[in-house]
């Protein structure tokens with residue numbers, strides 16, 4: 001079928017990574033096939049989520065799991081679950097409730113995804129400083145700072161996983177559990193390494209959110225929540241459309257513990273985060289593929305692509321490519337392209353703009369552009385993409 005918009009859409013070379021604004025990544029053919037098959041069938045959506053729970057539990061080591069419409073939606077649902085637990089009255093009240101709804105978070109962990117927690121009705125309580133940033137000291141937030149901030153209004157603790165080393169998650173979890181509080185981890189972009197699927201659960205986290213549309217190569221609008229069965233049950237109660245009568249309601253017992261609830265909201269706060277049957281099936285196939293893929297070979301391929309770019313640009317005046325060391329972290333290796341701004345008479349931002357506005361459009365990461373460099377993330381690149389990056393950089397830097 002010819003779709004003129006798609007046929008005519010300008011090609012994008014994505015050397016910037018699995019960014020949401022650049023449409024994430026590409027799905028594998030098996031995932032697309034599974035989605036096409038699911039699209040021909042009817043399902044009881046609760047059955048799909050019960051199946052999802054099993055698949056996600058097996059992949060993460062958690063008790064249970066759930067497919068969400070992205071990791072951000074997962075954080076909102078996790079917050080809603082920590083506030084309401086299995087209390088139907090509170091589910092009906094959200095996002096405004098007198099039930100405990102404060103989530104404690106380290107100040108340096110706050111970011112634009114705060115909206116996700118607050119959308120559930122959670123109030124974020126900030127603790128700790130990162131003295132290292134200002135050079136005022138050598139410490140980031142510490143676990144005791146969370147503990148002294150706990151009040152009867154606290155419902156959970158949030159932890160944003162990232163490269164920046166901070167306090168140990170397992171110590172935070174120990175402290176939280178001693179107070180009967182769950183810990184929610186935002187691990188949206190923490191894959192690869194694939195070992196992180198299990199890592200945060202192993203550290204004791206109660207709810208972990210991953211993005212399905214980033215390294216997992218699932219449908220772009222999906223995410224995963226992995227965690228405690230009672231909290232996942234709360235998520236299911238507040239997310240699925242339960243426009244049914246109590247008399248005929250027979251949800252999968254592995255998803256909903258009927259004996260523990262006194263009713264249910266027909267539509268909870270998560271109703272707006274609908275996940276389609278195609279997305280659930282696609283995400284689960286993508287997850288299983290991800291678990292079984294050869295991660296070492298993938299890292300090797302990424303290094304080769306970066307090496308190819310560095311070799312081809314060697315000797316181009318005004319550009320220096322710094323290759324990452326080969327390590328065993330399993331993370332995506334990132335190359336730095338350093339521009340001699342004085343020699344080129346333009347800044348790294350000018351170069352990025354020229355790349356983005358050229359043909360094809362080339363996106364590199366601007367994460368460190370103010371240091372005079374652009375980053376190449378090879379996750380979404382193939383040989384052809386790497387060649388285009390080389391050609392366009394040569395053109396832009398010689399014009």
Ligand SMILES: *Cc1c(COP(=O)(O)O)cnc(C)c1O
Pocket residue numbers: 020069070071072073113186188189210211212213222223
């Ligand atoms: C991408 C990201 C999210 C959101 O994930 P989606 O799947 O796009 O909703 C949340 N937190 C962090 C740190 C992220 O990088």
